[in-house]
Amino acid sequence: MDRLLELPEELLYLWHTHRPEILLAAGILFAAARITLLWRRSKRRETLTPPLSPTEEKVSMPLQVEKEYLSNTPERTSAPILPKPGPRRVTGRKKSKTSDLSKGEGRIHVVNKLQPVIFYFTVGGSTKTYTEKLVAHLSADNKDILPPIVHDLTEIDYDDYFITAPKSEDAIPFYLLILPTYNIDTELDNFLSHLQETHHDFRIDTAPLATLAGYSVFGLGDLHEWPSEPEGYCSQAVEVDKWMARLTGRKRAFPLGMANVRDDVVGELKLWSNGVRNVMQDVVDGKGLGEGVRGSGDAIESADEEDEVDSESEQRAKPKARRTQTADLEDMKVPIPVDFTTAKPSTKSTPTLAPPKAMVPAGSPTHTSLTKQGYTIVGSHSGVKICRWTKSALRGRGSCYKYSFYGIASHLCMEATPSLSCSNKCVFCWRHGTNPVGTTWRWEVDPPDEVFEGMKRGHYSKIKMMRGVPGVRAERWNEIMGSEGGIRHCALSLVGEPIFYPHINALLAMLHAEHISTFLVCNAQHPDQLEALGPVTQLYVSIDASNKESLRRIDRPLHRDFWERFTRCMDILRRKRFTHRTVFRLTLVKGFNLEEEAEGYADLVARALPGFVEIKGVTYCGTSTAAGAGLTMQNVPFYSEVREFVLAFERALGKRGLDYGIAAEHEHSCCVLLADRGRFFRKPVGVESAVGAEDDEVVDERKWHTLIDYPAFFRCFESGETFAPEDYLGRPTPEWALWGNGGFDPRDERVDRKGRPKVV
Ligand SMILES: Cc1cc2nc3c(=O)[nH]c(=O)nc-3n(C[C@H](O)[C@H](O)[C@H](O)COP(=O)(O)O)c2cc1C
Ligand code: SF4
Structure with a gap:
């Protein structure tokens, strides 16, 4: 017990005598313990982490392969071999939505060369000039970027360009659009509708232009008159840019450029084209369009554009919102564009619809151009013009072929249209380019009485100006301008599509009420309007081709379902042949629809059974459109070629058991008339019908009756009863107009182009 009590004293003694040794031993022990601990921890970590797989090393791609993937292709990641289970290793960047879209829905391109394709539109000509500057700027010496191809829209x-991109062996198209803005109707409206319709057409991929390498738009506008974008500055370029983003799957290669025409356009254009050039270089270098450039795939902007599509779809659906979709579709006579590709409901409010615009506003380039060409614009969408035959007939120098065939006196005839707009862009039409076009009527509508009065006023004022022209015959002048005289015929065919006018029946009734006969020409693209058409003295359908491909090439219709519309019109015409004098008008264009097409035309006759077929050689109009479509004087057939065609056509009809004969000709107009022999080759009206007679003597009495009895037509019209073309047949066709006799009235004086008497 005593030793235990002495222990603290002994420990204290030991500490005092061996303090350094004790401290050293303690330090060594502590260090050993720490080292052991650390070693044990690192050992445990080593056993949890697998050795790095050799496949995780980055494999560098050869340049060509890298190009194949462009930058838009999602990054390839080599999957590391991981033990299961274990923590997931994430490599590479997050795959963005936009990079998926911009790669063109899975299409992979080999970009060897780029083909810049520039599209421009112009009315006043300035955009064309700037386009030429752009071409010069882009045509640098670069083997990978080809010289630009330029197209006037x-x-x-x-x-050919905005449903699918043109194909080429090794060059990928890169679109550049350089566009002014017009707040009046121009071809640009039509172009925009085309882009929109293509996007919404459920038969077409939503991004059919994703195969393009990229696109960019440059707009020209007037910041002085339209001080901001919401007020319309460059608004059409903005619109085109948006639609192109959708159609290409957001391949906006460079942001929309804009220039104020009152400022430094060339400078702005240069800045933009420098940017475009750099992007094109990036693309051929395999760097793609890049990410993060405003508009080139930026997620926020892309989402904005999708929302806009949604709200537009919603806007179209809105008026029918309370009805079921089934009921809507059943009620519809014409297919409406339905976007089945857009499923996302929109949260945005519906934009308000703009009020309809005037088709041809006073002061617009179209108005100015038409006025310069001698047209009188009536109201906002109609026009009237005196034709050269009216002037010629006033001077006793001959009437047009309608006088020879149907008895129309050209000096009493008014040529007019209630719709200057059309739904075709025929290659031979002089008016295409600045004139309004559209598939539906989307303009202000003038009341029919105003249209009628305006047309007459315009016509008479032009005739009045003829009073002092040398050679005008007093008796003819009086027949139109005298107190007893007046307009007796109206050819609703001038330019545009008369049947398009929503009040066409009311206008026809007004003409008939004043005993003005009506010849109406339509383009076989509006079957519903044709079906609903009331009485007209003679009903024409222009037949510019005998098959779908030719029709597409010649008429360049705006309606996607143009052939279905055309054939429906044929069937409607067949039914109408008992109530209307129906006429096919064939315009022959050498190299387009003349050769080999007689059989096809005969098939169309078999389908529609028109009373008459007028065959006419095309008149060369010499416009840039015609030239652009490859039309030259070489495409105007000689009269001998027209005659040859007519004979082949007659044979083709005969082969099908169709009894049509060549009734009359007007050599001067390069025009020939065939008619249904069963209906119009007959005994004079009033004599018992010789149709079906077998007796040779009676057959000899039969004559062509292509002329019209106009008073009889008005009597029929006023009776309120249904009537047939046979009810207003006129006298027999004059001898001089028959096939083989040339068709010139011997009572008129023949003159050459300079007005000198012609020796026949
Ligand atoms: C009738 C008319 C309407 C126009 N409307 C607009 C418009 O709405 N917004 C705009 O920014 N510029 C507008 N402009 C200006 C044109 O876009 C600009 O002058 C353009 O350079 C014309 O190109 P062009 O000469 O190639 O036809 C209009 C010009 C005219 C003559
Ligand atoms: S029918 Fe035509 S071409 Fe003949 S006079 Fe009338 S408007 Fe002129």
Whole structure:
């Protein structure tokens, strides 16, 4: 017990005598313990982490392969071999939505060369000039970027460039659009509708232009008159840019450029084209369009554009919102564009619809151009013009072929249209380019009485100006301008599509009420309007081709379902042949629809059974559109070629058991008339019908009856009863107009182009 009590004293003694040794031993022990601990921890970590797989090393791609993937292709990641289970290793960047879209829905391109394709539109000509500057700037010496191809938007078929991109062996198209803005109707409205319709057409991929390497738009506008974008500055370029983003799957290669025409356009254009050039270089270098450039795939902007599509779809659906979709579709006679590709409901409010615009506003370039060409614009969408035959007939120098065939006196005839707009862009039409076009009527509508009064006023004022022209015959002058005289015929065919006018029946009734006969020409693109058409003295359908491909090439229709519309019109015409004098008008264009087409035309006759077929050689109009479509004087057939065609056509009809004969000709107009022999080759009206007679003597009495009894037509019209073309047949066709006799009235004086008497 005593030793235990002495222990603290002994420990204290030991500490005092061996303090350094004790401290050293303690330090060594502590260090050993720490080292052991650390070693044990690192050992445990080593056993949890697998050795790095050799496949995780980055494999460098050869340049060519890298190009194949462009920058838009999602990054390839080599999957590391991981033990299961274990923590997931994430490599590479997050795959963005936009990079998926911009790669063109899975299409992979080998970009060897780029083909810049520039599209422009112009009315006043300035955009064309700037386009030329752009071409010069882009045509640098670069083997990977080909010299630009340039297209005037009015001269191309949109289907060739804006439904699918043109294909080439090794060059990928890169679109550049340089566009002014017009707040009046121009071809640009039509171009925009085309882009929109293509996007919404459920038969077509939503991004059919994703195969393009990229696109960019440059707009020209007037900031002085339209001080901001919401007020319309460059608004059409903005619109085109948006639609192109959708159609290409957001391949906006460079942001929309804009220039104020009152400022430094060339400077702005240069800045933009420098940017475009750099991007094109990046693309051929395999760097792609890049990410993060405003508009080139930026996620926020892309989402904005999708929302806009949604709200537009919603806007179209809105008026029918309370009805079921099934009921809507059943009620519709014409297919409406339905976007089945857009499923996302929109949260945005519906934009308000703009009020309809005037088709041809006073002061617009179209108005100015038409006025310069001698047209009188009536109201906002109609026109009237005196034709050269009216002037010629006033001077006793011959009437047009309608006088020879149907008894129309040209000096009593008014040529007019209630719609200067059309739904075709025929290659031989002089008016295409600045004139309004559209598939539906989307303009202000003038009341029919104003249209009628305006047309007459315009016509009479022009005739009045003829009073002092040398050679005008007093008796003819009086027949139109005298107190007893007046307009007796109206050819609704001038330019545009008369049947398009929503009050066409009311206008026809007004003409008939004043005993003005009506010849109406339509383009076989509006079957519903044709079906609803009331009485007209003679109903024409222009037949410019015998098959779908030719029709697309010649008429360049705006309606996607143009052939279905055309054939429907044929069937409607067949039914109408008992109530209307129906006529096919064939315009022959050498190299387009003349050769080999007689059989096809005969098939169309078999389908529609028109009373008459007028065959006419095309008149050369010499416009840039015609030239752009490859039309020259070489495409105007000689009269001998027209005659040859007519004989082949007659044989083709005969082969089908169709009894049509060549009734009359007007050599001067390069025009020939065939008619249904069963209906119009007959005994004079009033004599018992010789149709079906077998007796040779009676057959000899039969004559062509292509002329019209106009008073009889008005009597029929006023009776309120249904009537047939046979009810207003006129006298027999004059001898001088028959096939083989040339068709010139011997009572008129023949003159040459300079007005000198012609020796026949
Ligand atoms: C009738 C008319 C309407 C126009 N409307 C607009 C417009 O709405 N917004 C705009 O920014 N510029 C507008 N402009 C200006 C044109 O876009 C601009 O002058 C352009 O350079 C014309 O190109 P062009 O000469 O190739 O036809 C209009 C010009 C005219 C003559
Ligand atoms: S029918 Fe035509 S071409 Fe003949 S006079 Fe009338 S408007 Fe002129």
